[in-house]
Amino acid sequence: MSKALTIFDTTLRDGTQGEGISLSAEDKLKIAKKLDQLGVHYIEGGIPGSNSKDIEFFDRVKDLRLNAKITAFGSTRRKNSLAEHDANLQRLIDSGAQATSLVGKSWDFHVHTALQTTLEENLAMIYDSIAYLKQHGLEVMFDAEHFFDGYKNNPEYAVAVMRKAEEAGADWLVMCDTNGGTMPHEVSDIVAALGGQIAGTARLGIHTHNDCELAVANTLSAVRSGAEMIQGTMNGYGERCGNANLCSIIPNLQLKLGYQVLEEKQLEQLTNTARYVSEIANVHMPVNQPYVGTAAFAHKGGIHVSAILRDARTYEHIVPEIVGNHQRVLVSELAGQSNILSKAQKMGIEIDPEKESTREVIGRIKDLEHQGYQFEGADASLELMLREANGELKKLFTFESFKMLVEKSAGKPVVSEAFVKLNIDGNSIYTAAEGNGPVNALDNALRKALISYYPGLNDVHLSDYKVRVLDDKEATASKVRVLIESSNVENSWSTVGVSGNVIEASWEALVDSFLYALLGQDKREGYEEIQSVERGLVNH
């Protein structure tokens, strides 16, 4: 394998500048863990001290003991002041981050217009800030904002900025195409030119934006001209048109250009990681996203499909499984069965592909996916279906009805109540409960009905709840998908429900969650004693 490259992920900082992207501290910690598993080398977490979420992130991320280096972002010291008096620099040091990306100006126009200071003072701001951070033992990436625009306008000054940063001890000189307006051939030329004019104690990095739909190409140009660190975000999240998309750059570098970026096993996590981040950010991933989108290896044309069946290389540029994705054939139902069988095997369910009941459940899964269910994020619902098909699921209760009422009067708080009627062992059970929202009320009423028969549900805690509108053609009349993540002391699991009605979809996912919890218990305590379950309502 050829030269190794360094991946610097800024989803948690620059990514959150994207419209509609807002991450809590908890979200950021989850994503950081996932990025670390993927194998990125640096994770930029935010701007220490800028807001309470970032403070909490830097505080708690230490406990995760990640392999990736946690990086804090900040600016050079203010003009006409001392680095040691600069509150922002102090916050970088206090954050406990191992590395820092320090942004400074390299375009003379910006020094005059945005900073409103002299070119000399800007150089001093850069030198002082880097030297101060290096004295405090931090690794320093110097992010040269607008480096390419700066170079095109005043190459001597842009290079002088980089040489000053290197002289101050910066470990990396990161060339930023902040406005995203640079063309790939310009990037090639400018990176090569800079490489010839620095001492070489610092290494080069590249940070591009997608305003011309060229962020990925510009990154590849820079790498081919000598850049060794790639800055980007998952799914290309970021301000305006987004940052360089690591989900495309990583496989391009590794599979097309022969660079060493991730381990093979890590690269197989790419699709999964991209989708996980989009779920947490609650941003719809375009189906046609390169490498990781659900349509990235989907074939529609009849001629294409028949050629693909002879040899997938006819219309696929890579084997999709290398990045953890898979081929799909649209319209005709040719794909998927092997996925489901391999999934069952992983869950320890022995199903015979030749049996009628197996073919039936596979047909049902495809049909549900067509309706909008997504089992990728809801393994527990899938496992329940497969075990049911295998005759392993017994009747726990018979559903009779639920009602859910939300009421609001002027000047009073909103009230939510739910009423659930079930039959367990021939006993009719009717419960009522309040909640601070409709789904919470349903959760409370259902739990109340089941708990005296199944005390194990006491442990079950719903840890995440997500709603996605599946198609926006009819807005409030369109289908929604609800994903619920549940946990008890030893385990966590996800379930799904889909309906035109958000309350019904939530009910489906809730029921699955409780069923799965009891299935787990059953495994521990003797399977035969569990009662069978009426799952008619859940549509499976």
Place this chain on the structure above:
Amino acid sequence: MSKALTIFDTTLRDGTQGEGISLSAEDKLKIAKKLDQLGVHYIEGGIPGSNSKDIEFFDRVKDLRLNAKITAFGSTRRKNSLAEHDANLQRLIDSGAQATSLVGKSWDFHVHTALQTTLEENLAMIYDSIAYLKQHGLEVMFDAEHFFDGYKNNPEYAVAVMRKAEEAGADWLVMCDTNGGTMPHEVSDIVAALGGQIAGTARLGIHTHNDCELAVANTLSAVRSGAEMIQGTMNGYGERCGNANLCSIIPNLQLKLGYQVLEEKQLEQLTNTARYVSEIANVHMPVNQPYVGTAAFAHKGGIHVSAILRDARTYEHIVPEIVGNHQRVLVSELAGQSNILSKAQKMGIEIDPEKESTREVIGRIKDLEHQGYQFEGADASLELMLREANGELKKLFTFESFKMLVEKSAGKPVVSEAFVKLNIDGNSIYTAAEGNGPVNALDNALRKALISYYPGLNDVHLSDYKVRVLDDKEATASKVRVLIESSNVENSWSTVGVSGNVIEASWEALVDSFLYALLGQDKREGYEEIQSVERGLVNH
């Protein structure tokens, strides 16, 4: 201006291979008209005779008398047969199209695997088909499928294919990166190499796919190496990861590389055309789409916004109006007071930063954002708050109560009902309505209550509905944020609601949506007549 280039749009043919994209004959005719106004030179309409939609399109498009040349797509003749006996070639001639794109194989692997014939017979198929179409007076683009993969595998054969097509009289030799796996530097090298090995009676074209997120870059590489025709689609629609996106390529070529592509007035239609096509195709346009997306020139970071207010060039690579787009300033917790003030200015609201009421409303916005409101995606809610602070908002109705009931019994469909009580002009109004979900029922009941007083609401249509769970610590007991996008014939706007209760959050966003719709009307019809509004429930 430098050399002119030819734009070949295949939205109506290759674009419809994209997942979820399906166009009727009527849709295709509408898009063709719009593309013609934009100024593309060729419009590929479909495959004549392949289905009734395409037959109807070719039949009716003649009456539109477009400037663009209408092009029909087909394949070379079948193996071991005569061109004059080939039904597909006959259909191309009969379609009445002025030009044809004829696809043929140039990758030896495909000749063997997909066509299952000899390399010689493939050359004969290409020669015979082109010669036959030329005899019938058609302009011929020869689409060399998989040209780049072919060249990498067997350059002599790939070049032989192109020379044979040229010899047969092809007007254009189009190099296709069908699988989308080629890197930009490879495209540069291969296009230059081919250019040196053909006679030059035919000109070169480029057709790329986006599987590596490089379709735009690959097109630019080909043009810089001598290609003169660009094939692509609006918004990059197409199979798998899509085709080359003309909405990015056209401005890159014209504004960045100095080629002559469209007239200035036409380029100003780019954003409008892109959005029109996405509307007709009923595909949601990503907000961050380069050049034409609603976030393409949107600014969120506080430092960026204050620089932009001094000089837009600080963070914009072009003047957005050149492509018919415009600047937007997003309001978010990352940003400061300057964002809100510049936002007010754009909304035409004169607020004085020194006034107590201004400081109060800014404080309230920040406080609401801290509670989880997100105004960057909800301009209309923000505008209502700012106008209210400015004393411009009057009382429309007094809220008394709402109730919302969802009921489900075993074996029966779920039922949703809503009841709304308001007071308008001293009249108590109590309405009930059903819906296919709880929010739809509320929408219907509220609309029913208001519509006889405000018939303008008849036009208002809710076009998107999004739910985001704000923190997952308590799952079903946690806060949710609802964003609603609404539109009428001339306008679209977004509103927000936040609550621990998804129904209450939806109600808030719904009320804001209707208030905003009436504000717009009021502006048109005389502001003073509008009644004042009780917005206590909406928490603002």
